[in-house]
Amino acid sequence: MNIATGPMSPDVAGLDLDSWSKGLFIGGEWLEGHGPHRIPVVDPSSEAVLTHVANADLSDAAAAVDAAAAAAPAWAATAPRKRSEILRRCFELMTERAEMLAKLISLENGKALRDARGEVAYAAEFFRWNAEEAVRIVGEFGMAPAGANRILVDYQPIGVCVLITPWNFPAAMATRKIAPALAAGCTMVLKPATETPLTAYALAALYKEAGVPDGVVNVITTSTPGPVTAAMLADPRVRKLSFTGSTGVGRTLLAEASKTVLSCSMELGGNAPLIVFDDADLDTALDGAMVAKMRNAGEACTAANRLYVQSGIYDRFVAGLTARMEALVVGAGTGAGTECGPMITAKAVAKIDELVQDAVGRGAKVLCGGNKPAGPGFFYPPTVLTDVPPDAAMAHEEIFGPVAPITRFETEDEVVARANDTEYGLAAYVFTKDIGRGLKVSRRIEAGMVALNRGLVSDPAAPFGGMKQSGLGREGGSHGVLEFTEPQYVAVTL
Numbered sequence: 488m489n490i491a492t493g494p495m496s497p498d499v500a501g502l503d504l505d506s507w508s509k510g511l512f513i514g515g516e517w518l519e520g521h522g523p524h525r526i527p528v529v530d531p532s533s534e535a536v537l538t539h540v541a542n543a544d545l546s547d548a549a550a551a552v553d554a555a556a557a558a559a560p561a562w563a564a565t566a567p568r569k570r571s572e573i574l575r576r577c578f579e580l581m582t583e584r585a586e587m588l589a590k591l592i593s594l595e596n597g598k599a600l601r602d603a604r605g606e607v608a609y610a611a612e613f614f615r616w617n618a619e620e621a622v623r624i625v626g627e628f629g630m631a632p633a634g635a636n637r638i639l640v641d642y643q644p645i646g647v648c649v650l651i652t653p654w655n656f657p658a659a660m661a662t663r664k665i666a667p668a669l670a671a672g673c674t675m676v677l678k679p680a681t682e683t684p685l686t687a688y689a690l691a692a693l694y695k696e697a698g699v700p701d702g703v704v705n706v707i708t709t710s711t712p713g714p715v716t717a718a719m720l721a722d723p724r725v726r727k728l729s730f731t732g733s734t735g736v737g738r739t740l741l742a743e744a745s746k747t748v749l750s751c752s753m754e755l756g757g758n759a760p761l762i763v764f765d766d767a768d769l770d771t772a773l774d775g776a777m778v779a780k781m782r783n784a785g786e787a788c789t790a791a792n793r794l795y796v797q798s799g800i801y802d803r804f805v806a807g808l809t810a811r812m813e814a815l816v817v818g819a820g821t822g823a824g825t826e827c828g829p830m831i832t833a834k835a836v837a838k839i840d841e842l843v844q845d846a847v848g849r850g851a852k853v854l855c856g857g858n859k860p861a862g863p864g865f866f867y868p869p870t871v872l873t874d875v876p877p878d879a880a881m882a883h884e885e886i887f888g889p890v891a892p893i894t895r896f897e898t899e900d901e902v903v904a905r906a907n908d909t910e911y912g913l914a915a916y917v918f919t920k921d922i923g924r925g926l927k928v929s930r931r932i933e934a935g936m937v938a939l940n941r942g943l944v945s946d947p948a949a950p951f952g953g954m955k956q957s958g959l960g961r962e963g964g965s966h967g968v969l970e971f972t973e974p975q976y977v978a979v980t981l
């Protein structure tokens with residue numbers, strides 16, 4: 488494992504962490520939570536406590552919904568052009584402060600600074616894109632087929648939204664919801680992941696500065712996400728849940744949301760196949776595989792989880808990928824030259840190690856990595872495995888770490904069957920110089936997003952989301968904003 492020449496102790500990178508740990512952000516003010524204790528924020532690179540954030544209880548959750556409900560009528564009535572300009576200002580402020588935000592993400596999440604910079608640019612784009620969408624939420628008007636009346640359809644803001652986000656993209660998973668919700672004219676309560684609250688609070692202050700009225704975006708952190716979220720979902724003023732996280736928690740929330748028949752958008756887990764055909768360009772496939780596997784150190788819902796390589800290119804691909812994975816520099820996210828930061832928690836490392844040991848126990852070969860280093864820090868080395876049998880746990884579960892299991896295949900039918908042999912259907916990657924075959928195989932794969940001859944699929948201008956148990960609905964593109972609207976049809980006799 489190559490170790491970066493960077494700080495392995497909490498170097499706050501010149502950031503004033505106290506300014507983002509002042510309290511819960513409710514009604515445009517920083518309020519102390521009523522939970523039993525403040526929540527520690529841990530640096531995954533050093534395991535040191537960086538700071539503490541406020542802890543919301545049920546009364547704070549109710550206050551946040553009160554603030555969002557109070558702000559809703561005025562925000563829904565705000566001219567789309569005005570909303571658009573505020574969104575544009577959010578984009579500009581995020582872009583101006585990109586380096587500060589990237590350091591903050593890197594610090595609390597552990598990801599390499601280069602990944603954090605990429606995330607900030609991606610996250611900011613949701614404001615630019617939705618600034619453009621805000622003024623283009625057009626309705627419909629037409630003659631009913633029977634000719635008796637006109638059909639008028641108006642897309643209205645759905646109302647108060649509860650947004651719940653994971654730790655792996657602390658900025659982007661929030662702005663992918665907040666920006667379209669603002670564009671549609673909705674108000675909201677965001678509950679970010681407990682591991683990475685500082686980015687959410689830093690962005691809350693930025694929204695206020697950009698002109699988002701008080702109460703329109705509220706942010707609360709809590710050590711009891713189950714009861715706090717259940718209380719908000721049960722509140723009849725809440726009309727939308729938008730969740731990004733694991734499929735397991737998603738199922739629980741769907742059950743909660745059923746009690747009030749709440750509109751739900753769910754971005755859940757993935758188990759992406761990456762398929763390399765014999766006729767692929769080797770360097771394109773290797774470059775793509777490294778991005779698809781190692782962006783965010785493998786902690787991405789879109790991460791290539793199962794690599795299937797056709798026999799004719801198998802040996803060259805395995806050698807190339809192993810060389811690239813071995814060469815990666817591992818270290819603190821903020822460390823100079825770091826390419827692979829730590830995992831988010833000790834529990835995450837233990838889970839990855841368990842999956843690797845399970846595969847090895849069933850006959851998988853370790854070509855590099857494969858051993859859990861001693862701390863401090865929640866590190867796991869870039870790992871390449873071959874001969875992973877189909878009954879290994881990692882063939883079915885999200886690895887969520889820097890582990891690439893490679894399997895040989897012979898035919899197109901065989902690999903399509905294997906790719907689809909999962910409850911998930913988020914992303915897939917296909918490498919072939921034959922674009923006709925690439926498109927045909929893409930159609931046969933049960934995934935909401937397919938990357939053809941590239942390792943990156945996410946784009947704010949495109950619909951992001953999964954089939955099967957990877958989710959419901961889409962974020963981004965022109966679909967994203969409609970998730971925060973309710974179409975109302977009026978039958979009109981002229």
Ligand code: NAP
Nearest residue numbers: 652653654679680681712713716732733736754755756788
């Ligand atoms: P997670 O455990 O499901 O947590 C996600 C969020 O849900 C966090 O804010 C968490 O709060 C909250 N939560 C946990 N239990 C809850 C409950 N009972 N009621 C209400 N909220 C609850 O997921 P994670 O480990 O943070 O993130 C990794 C997962 O997210 C992976 O499965 C990944 O594939 C998925 N993901 C999907 C996408 C996508 O777009 N499809 C994008 C990114 C990540 P606490 O932090 O307080 O536990």
